[in-house]
Amino acid sequence: MDRLLNTVRPYAWGSATAIPELLGTEPTGEPQAELWMGAHPGAPSRVDRGQGAVALSEVIAADPAGELGPDAVRHFGPRLPFLLKVLAAASPLSLQVHPDRAQAEAGFADEEARGVPIDAAHRNYKDVNHKPELICALTPFDGLCGFRDAGETAELLAALEVDPLKPYVDILHARPESHALREVLTAVLTADREAMADTVHQTAAAAERLGAQDGPYAPAYRAYAAIARHYPGDPGVIAAMLLNYVRLQPGEALYLGAGVPHAYLDGLGVEIMANSDNVLRCGLTPKHIDVPELLRVVRFESDGPGVLRPEAESSGEEVYTTPIDEFRLSRYVLPEGGGPRPLPSRTPQILLCVSGEAVLRGEAVPRDEGAAGEAAELRLRQGESAFVPAGEAVALSGPGTVFRATVVA
Template sequence: MFVSIANTPRDYAWGSTSAIPRLLGTPETGEPQAELWLGAHPGSPSRILDPARTGGATDLAAWIASDPATAVGEKGSLSFLLKILAAAHPLSLQAHPTLERAREGFARENAAGIPIDAPERNYRDALHKPEIIVALSPTYEALCGFRPLAEVREIVDLLVMLDGSQVAPRWELYGPIVHLLEDSETVGEPDGEVLRSVVSWLLEGGPEVDALVGHLVRTTEKALHPAHAHLTDPYTKSLETVVLLNEQYPGDPGIIISLLLNRVTLSAGEALYLPAGNIHAYLRGLGVELMSASDNVLRGGLTPKHVDVAELLEVLDFDPLPVPYLRPERQVDGLQLFAPDVPDFELARIDVGDAEVLPLESGVPSVAPTVAFAPQGPAIAICIGGSVSIAGASGSVTIARGESVFVTPDEGELVFAGDGTVFVAAPGAPANELP
C-alpha cells in the first residue's frame, strides 16, 4: 500500500526561512523552517492525507499503533525518522548514547520520577540515535568528532602567535589547556584522556574559562579582520567558526570546544555518519538527515537548553578519529545506497529520467530510465525534484517535487520511473541487528 503523507516544518530559531521551500516548491511563511519530519515520532508524526485508506487514522503514529501488521509488518514499529534539515545558524553541540546507555539511562530517570517532558531529562526513550546527513546544498558545514591532539597543539600555537603578545604557547590565559597538552606529552597519556580533561575543564566553567573565551574571540576577530593580511593557515575555517559561534552564543565554552573538533565542509551529495558518542554540531546548510526514531540528545554547549556535564562526559567518545564520511555502499545506474552498520535505517537516492547515464566516478549521481530498489521493510519516499512513479507488488503511486509517501512492506521490491529524484528511507539490513 502507498499512503500519501505530509507534515509542517518545525520552526526552530536556527532554521532557514527559504531553503526547504525552495527545495520542495512549498510556500515561504516568513518564519524559520528548520526540519521537516517524516515518520511516526510522537514529537511530530506525519499526517495521513487520506485517512479513509488507514481506517480513519489521521497520522502515521496512530495508524501504526492501530494496525501494525498492515503498516509495518513484522518490524512492529518504525525504526527510523527521515528529515529535511535546513540550518541557517549553528545547532547545539551534541552527542547521542549507545543502545545500552540509553536503556540504562531511561530506566534510571524513570525510577527517579523525572517527567518525560522535563527540561532536565536526558533520556526520553530507551533507544540509541545514530544518524547520517547527506548534503543537498552546494556546501554543508559541520563539526564532528575530536581531531588529533597534534592538531590541537598546532591551533594553540597559532592562537598565541596571532595574539602577538607571546612567542611561546605558555601565555597565561591558555595555561590550563597548554599544561594539559604538555603533561600528556611528558607522561604519554592517551589523546582521548587528555581531551576528556580539557572538555571537562571547559564545561565546568568559571572565571578562567570566561576569560579564555573572551580573549580567544578578540584574537580571532582581529586576525580575520579584512583590514589585515588574509590568513591562509589550514585552520582558518576553524577560526572563522569561533567568530560565527560567538555571534550566536557569546561567551559559551562550546566556542573553545569547537577548536577540538574536526571542521568539515561537505559538497552536495557527500554524507557523514555520526554514531553513538560522536560529538557534533551542524553549522549551516541543507541536507537529508536519517536517524533512529529516538529523542535522546546529550548537549555540550551552544544552547540555552539543559547541559548535563557528568552524563555527557560518560557518553562522549573522546578518541580522535578521521572525519566519518559515509560513502555509498552500492552505486549502480540511478541508485546510491547509504547504509551504515546499524539495523535501524538505510537511505537510497534514486535518480531516474531519460538523460544520458553519467560515469559514477564523476561524483555526479547517475540517471537511469528505471531503477529497482527493495526496502528491508516499511519505507518512506520523498521527491525533491521532477516527478517519479513508484510501483510495487500490488500498487503504484506518482509523487512530484515536495510530495512524500509511506510504503508498506508488502509492496516488496519497488520500481522507480519518470524524470526526477527521490530519497527513500528504510530499515537497515537484518545482519546488523543489535542484541
C-alpha cells in the same frame, strides 16, 4: 503507496527560506528548521486513504505486520524505527552527543527511579533507545564531528595566542590523548562562567584574525568565529575547537554514532536517525547541560570526520553504508527517459524527492471484479514524499533525485 503530509518544525536556528524553496512555498518570515517524515509521536506524518488524514503512527499501530512487514516487526517491534528529516540550519545547533543503547537504558531507568518527570527541562533520557544518525548534504553543509588529533588541536589553539588557552595546549601536548581530551573538555565546561566568557571573547577575536589569513586551519577558524558570533561568551565555543570542522559537498554525508560529539552549523541536508530523543549537550545552547553525565557518555578518542560517499549498486541505487540496522539511506538519480527502477519491497520505506519529479508505479489494482488491473501511480514533486508499506512492489522513474529510507531486516 501513500503521499505523506508532513510537519515543519520552526526551531530558532532554522533557515527562513531553504525548506520553502525546496517545497515551492512562500516563506513565512519565521525559521523553518526541520521537515519531519515518519511516525515519531512528536510530529507524525499523516496519510489519507480515503477517509481523511490519519497519523502514520496510528496506521502502523492498527496493523504493524501489514505496514512494516513481519521481519521489521520481529527486529524492531511494532513501530517504524527511524525518522527521516530535511534539516535547514542557518545558525549552529547545540554541540551534543548521543548515548549508546546500554547507556540509554541505564540512564532512563535511573531517572524513572528518581521520579524525574519525562518532560522536565533537566531530564537527559526520554526513552531507552540509542540515536545514531546520518546527515547527507543537499547544499554545501558545515558541521563539527568528532575530536581532532590532540597534537593538531594544540597547534590550532597555540596559534591563537590567547593566554588562558595555554594550559589547555600544555595538557594536549603532555597527556595521553584520551586523558588530555577529557581533562580539557572538563576544564572548559566547569570553568568560572565570567572568566570563560572573557576567554571566549579573546578567542573569537583571534579566530576572526586567523580566519582571514591563509593557513591549514583558516576554514576552521572562520567556522569557530561564526559560532562565537551566534553564542558570544558560551564555553561551547572553546569546546567546539576540540572537534573536526568539515564542509560537506552535495551528496556527501556524515554518520554519527554513539559518544561522538558533533554540531551542525549551516546548510540544507537530508537526515535520518533512530527514533529517539536522547541528547546530552556540551554547549551552544541555553538548555540544560549535565556535565557529569555528558563526560560519562562521550568517547574521548580522536578520529577523522569520516565523510561518506554513496556506493553505487547495479540496480542504480546509491547506498550510504552505516553499521546499524534501524535505518538505511540511499538515493536514486533518475535520468530523463530512463526506464523504471524496481524497488525492494520486503521492508517499509519512505521516498523523498529532492529535485525534479519522481513517478511511483505500483502493482495492478483491479477496477472491478474480474476486470483487468490498472497500475497505481503517484507523482512526487520536489519536496514531496511517500510511505510505501512492506510487501508493496513499486517501480521508480524520473527525471529527478529521490532518497530512499528503509531498515535493514
